[in-house]
Amino acid sequence: MALNGPRLKYACDLDKSVLINNFEKRGWIPVSAEEDWNFYWATVQSVRNVFSLDVGYRLTDDQVISHFPSHYELTRKDLMVKNIKRYRRELEREGNPIAEKDEGGHYIHLDFIPVTFMLPADYNLFVEEFRKNPSSTWIMKPCGKARGIGIFLINRLSQLKKWSRDSKTNSFTAPSSKDTYVIARYIDNPLLIGGKKFDLRLYVLVTSFRPLKCYMYQLGFCRFCTVKYNASVTELDNMFVHLTNVSIQKHGDDYNAVHGGKWTIQNLRVFLESTRGKEVADKLFDEINWLTVHSLKAVSGVVSNDRHCFEAYGYDIIIDDNLKPWLIEVNASPSLTSTTSSDRIMKYKLISDIINLIMPYGKTPDVKWNKIPSKEHYGNFDLLYDEELAQSDLLNLPDTKARSGTGTTAFRGKDGKRPAATWK
Template structure:
């Protein structure tokens, strides 16, 4: 569904951009009906209505699969093959105003609106591979069905078509961070990071991996393009300090401390919190991760993926300096700080520590007794005080009640002893409260007359 939705938005973006650039959108020789643009406008309008919950009282018309297939074919011809519309009956200014307004509404509900572009390119990554192996870029839904038919699990993501590029070359940022505890979650972020460049000039017309995959394991297989700017490093890596110098050069020095690093920190914390319940909770362990970020044109970092067991080999001059330093700082955090909370942690900085409320002490089951207290009648003390007849153990009565019953047992009560005994136990002179009828009935059932007196069961 998102593939279809981004195609509709892409067609509206194509139309509004060409109109603003005063380029042709229709021609006598065009091959695409104007109904394709109206189809995209209707679907985007419905999406905005759904986000505003206006679809509760209104039912939208059903769109069949063959209609979507036809539209996607038109979209591919227009955006990727430069086809134009024909028989455009409506005024272009009216359509432009409607499309512009609709896109402005969508941008409120679509977080990746500015970085999605208009070509509807998606990237597919095998779930069981690493180092850039098996990654493919696709622009046709038929290619997705073909790849998914290989019975291999893939991670499918919308490709960032409008990244920030340096000297016309794509790059990403590798940021290390470490988790030293899962419950409560404790995250350490490394202050230094490094940029990885592609070996070729960035272009959306060519889907070759040397243009789009910035992993060093991929780029080391290719020779840097001849047209690439000589200001870029030969080994395709910058450390963050070189990048800061570049930002200062272009007048954006504050972007690192105000936008880029805080944005990466927030993305890492949110990703770890979202996956906390599925993480291994082994005590006295740690894990180092490598997070990959892409910057958009406004310098906002977008998290691409998080790699466990990241590459710490000395592959370039940049990693040859950073990796040994990182490994040394890991020891400072997991060992030195364990013994001394004030120990030096190198370039690792604790960016998050979960605050758990203290668990109240366990006090056992909360038991309560409902009823009223029984009082013994005034009289002689029980003769058998101190003795515990075996028959008595079957009753859950208090010691005072049991002593009183022993006393009256010794007096050899007559047939109606129960009716005379209980009123004495609850004498009006001593107790003014209500009579517990169910307890009296239970006592009457528990006693029966015998030759030697009263016997309890």
Template sequence: MPLREDLVDLIEHDNALAQKLLHDLAGHLPHSADAWLLVAQAHDRRLEFDQSLAAYRYVLTLDPKHAYALGGVAFALLSLGQDQAALAAYGQAAAITSNAHHLRMVGLLQHRLGQLNDAITTYERLLSGVKPTSPEINPSLQDLARTLRDADRPLAADQHMRHLISRFQAAPETVASGLVMFNTGTDRHEWSHYADKGVLAEVLTRRQAVDPHGARAPESFVLPRDREALAAFAASDRAPSLYIVKPIRSSGGQGIELVTQVGEALDRQDVVVQRYIDRPYLVEGRKGHARIYGLIASVSPLRAYVYSEGLVRFAPTPYDASPENAGDVSRHITNTALHTGHPDLIISQDPSQEDQGVIWTLSALLRRITADGGDGDQTFAEISQLVAWFVRQLRAEGLFARQAAASPPRAFSPKLFGLDVLVDADGHPWLIEMQRAPAARGAPLVERVNGELFCDVFRMSHGPLIEDGMPPDEIARLVADPQARLEREAQIEAAQRGRFIALDLGAEV
């Protein structure tokens, strides 16, 4: 068991090394289901779902009733956008394992495929059979209510929505965070494309060509495809003194390095090389990056928001852009998890302290910018423009239209995502990365900010359509008119938005 735990930890913190070791291990132990499961998990972590699907299927040749592998096959198919095949796989897994999670996923996919009556039956069966403490209850109540609304049964939907709201009122952060994490993990599969740094680099480059206003992003090159373009950039008068090199599917700062000469990176494979933003805004001499939260509340019509609070993480060591310190990641890389054990990684244990140690709130950073003679309000205005710019690109690429065309209106929950933003010395934000699934847990301040965020998401997207004291003619309209129900949901969303600010997306470009 300790060895397995060490390998799981390695998957999280050095996935490239983990994959090499695990493929070697599985090659020496071809009949070990445990070894091949770890291989599959390593590929899942890097969003390599074709490879994880193959590994999970191999485990099933060794053990056809392996519960984890059955679910793994279904999840990989879902992540590849193969909903019909995923439905069949989750159905098989539910029949063999009697696992409530697998059954809930059957209901989710039936809803997305328009099989509304089947989905309702599946959710009702699940809710009648699970224990009162089951973690499947809250997402099942949520999705049953949404399915009933799509099936033109708003009164029945409100009964389940009110039950869910009562559970939220009893434990707000627990219920809200659990639902956000479930909904993020079952969003439309195309979101995983943008978590790939290579795909994101292509997207940002395309967007800047047609929509250059409202955003800043560093010049980015995907290798080996953009090798000639990178060499030309390095030979131009725009060449920087430093480049940052990132594996395209890494996370948490894994594998990132800085180089002073582009020749050190030209022969690399599956990396993104970016111009390094070498004049960051510094707090007490340290570089930081901000996690900004966006929300797609509806895809048709498109409604999107930016959250007015966020988190800022600082490097533990004072910043120094001199070439001789390019290899010191503690000066340049601001992912807190990468520096665990560093003596200067000071993390406050008091969630009320917003400007202590290496984790601050966005509000605290903006106040510091203003106190230093800048304009924190203008910086946030530009951050909002940056989020809107990113959403406009997703719209231009057809992501929202494809989702709207593929499934009933409520088959997908509102989509929370994160953008990692670096503020430069002049107070201007730069878009660095996209996070498909912002982490819920962390330091006390992280959990406080995220808890408030998740509760705001819950309140915006979970409300009964019919309130006590509502006029009878309004109730009759809501029962009879699908458009009226959509409008009512938008009203609840606007009234309960908390710290979310609606984005002006303008005309499609």
């Protein structure tokens, strides 16, 4: 089928077999990034160049590229937190029921990121919060880094003296993103399976931010730590216990190259449905879908919504032992390196399914298209949310509006009907 399509030209910054194999299978022709391409799988730097005002490069209607120019609103740790906090305040100001709070003053539906502060900027706010609960553990992450680099845990204020002093001495120069950290409450009660900690890596494809159109990939996976989880203070320095990043775990003695510590979401579901019940499992996955949509809505106003762009994000989520999902961070360039053979198969499918959603029928891309692919092109993706469809649904079904209260969202679950679990 794909072979019958036009012989598109592609450019690719990454030498990854899962990408190249997909392009070659479609009979596309490789070109350099300077030539006329139809499809460009670019690094974030290249995208920044393409869109930079200095270059003045104008994309034509038959060109698509793999990042949004200002994706960092979502993928930089500090900006994500800032945007989500703002989104919550806005909803609250509107009196939107989604921003409902419980007696303790916590958001009922929007409390999906751990309490987080910027350092050094919010140092004093952090100290105030820390003193409320001095035995808590916090995790420090450099804002601009990925794959677990530069991360460490603290449980005493003295361990942060450096940052507080630095913030005072350097108060004249605004710290660059290299020196800024986010400090977040550490989820110290993660759900353990077989005694081990894990997090979820989910792939979310966004084809447009305004109106928001996003898809959730079914073949995400759990990443397990190789070492038994141990919340004790003595283990705070042992990153094999705490960080699930494959790039970290790979160096552990117990790393298994056959499965790479990866467990499919399907396995997680079977386990949770069996041990905790189907309703509980459904609620969890429901909440994960919701927090994804909210995080995207939180940035949809600030991301420059270029029609040539699409982006596949890697969502990192930790589930605590009350089966509540927490959004830890969002990656703009989830790893396309394959650690195991099933990993390769999954990532190959991921790229293939992305291409099919961006360019159904293998046609030449057309940015004027309304980006509403038919279901047969979803592949292993599920439609998470399509603002356009949601609004037309609302027009067609006035009673939906009545039921959902405000009618801001019509959420499309797997079955095409909206789960009402998080709405009261």
